[in-house]
Amino acid sequence: MNLRTLSLTLASAVALAACGSSSNGNGTASSSMTTESSSQTSVSSVVSSSMSSVISSASMSSSSMMSSSMSSSSEPANALDCDLYTAAKGQAIYEKDCAFCHQLFDDDGIAIGGVANADPFDANATSYVYNGNTSTDLAAFISAYMPPPGGTCDEDCGINLAVYIKSLTDTPLCAAAMAEYSVSLINASAGQKLSPAAVILNSEPLNLWTIGAPATKALEMLAESGSPQMLLDENPGLANATLALTSQGEINTATFEMMAGKPTFLSVASMPILTNDAVVSIQNVAIDGLAVGHSMMIDAYILDAGTEANTETKETVPGLGVTGAGYAAERNELTGNDQVTLHPGVVSNAELSSSDLSEMHRFDSGSFKVKVTRTQ
Numbered sequence: 001m002n003l004r005t006l007s008l009t010l011a012s013a014v015a016l017a018a019c020g021s022s023s024n025g026n027g028t029a030s031s032s033m034t035t036e037s038s039s040q041t042s043v044s045s046v047v048s049s050s051m052s053s054v055i056s057s058a059s060m061s062s063s064s065m066m067s068s069s070m071s072s073s074s075e076p077a078n079a080l081d082c083d084l085y086t087a088a089k090g091q092a093i094y095e096k097d098c099a100f101c102h103q104l105f106d107d108d109g110i111a112i113g114g115v116a117n118a119d120p121f122d123a124n125a126t127s128y129v130y131n132g133n134t135s136t137d138l139a140a141f142i143s144a145y146m147p148p149p150g151g152t153c154d155e156d157c158g159i160n161l162a163v164y165i166k167s168l169t170d171t172p173l174c175a176a177a178m179a180e181y182s183v184s185l186i187n188a189s190a191g192q193k194l195s196p197a198a199v200i201l202n203s204e205p206l207n208l209w210t211i212g213a214p215a216t217k218a219l220e221m222l223a224e225s226g227s228p229q230m231l232l233d234e235n236p237g238l239a240n241a242t243l244a245l246t247s248q249g250e251i252n253t254a255t256f257e258m259m260a261g262k263p264t265f266l267s268v269a270s271m272p273i274l275t276n277d278a279v280v281s282i283q284n285v286a287i288d289g290l291a292v293g294h295s296m297m298i299d300a301y302i303l304d305a306g307t308e309a310n311t312e313t314k315e316t317v318p319g320l321g322v323t324g325a326g327y328a329a330e331r332n333e334l335t336g337n338d339q340v341t342l343h344p345g346v347v348s349n350a351e352l353s354s355s356d357l358s359e360m361h362r363f364d365s366g367s368f369k370v371k372v373t374r375t376q
Helices: 010-018 050-057 062-068 086-100 138-145 155-167 217-225 229-234
Strands: 022-023 028-033 033-036 127-130 133-135 178-187 197-202 240-241 251-259 265-270 278-286 294-299 301-304 368-374
Touching: 062 368, 086 155, 086 197, 127 368, 138 229, 178 197, 178 265, 197 229, 197 251, 217 229, 217 265, 217 278, 229 240, 240 251, 278 294
Parallel strands: none
Antiparallel strands: 022 028, 033 127, 127 133, 178 251, 178 368, 197 240, 197 265, 265 278, 278 301, 294 368
């Protein structure tokens, strides 16, 4: 069954008629599709008995679709073939044939009036009205009353559109496949401790830090005090967690669920607390390409936030005890180098007599790692 469509360059009168608009007698078109709020119905009510027939039948006449579209639902929701009917197919149909009247959906699942100024369409609604006819069966409603310009929307079309529209809500007809990731922070240093770490997963790249640019206040807070909270508040991503303090030789792990097949970027940030203003971090590592059961091991960057001089004294290093100053609002980089750089490493009292750090507090590339495993 093919969806017959007509170019969206039809005369406006034809387009308005196809959107369910009518003349009010003075030549002004008025929209006749509205949505009403009602109590939440079960998912099964969205796919009626008329929709179940398409799963076993190749076609149905337009007239039979019209007469059966308001019939009560008897088909359980799990009978819907979510391999055959997908949000991607429905979105393609919607953008091609429906957005002309209803416009694209915003982040809240609302499609305001498009070119033809149709009434707003709310993906979260559970009741739909057309010229006095009411239905809670979205797929049948679309097939019967919302044909594309100059064509018809058969039952395959209606179900795909319903799956797409409901995918924008908290009650999708077809739940998205989920990917599960295990993210571990590994401290392979001889004597450093890593502060509680921010772990963030997002669908788009974040900007926690940029080498050569001044540290943000949130990065400075982490680099000097070891607290990731401000960084998480400003960069929550789609999912995040805070790992506990990770001592030398230890591993801390968090598990996340993300939508499978969607871009997923991982960022991690912590402070080696036996430093003045160092940060251990990875940023925007794409992990969505991992197959189930596969892992990747990533050497973390060791950064100098450039917000405090590397004096390595107990008065300025928080990990040396309660006398450590931690975060200071005034930036005190003696070199005047107020920018994020790669960390030169701990000097220690082996080479700097005023340092309160020992050689065991030194680190190098590879001392801190992040391991990601896709478990589902």
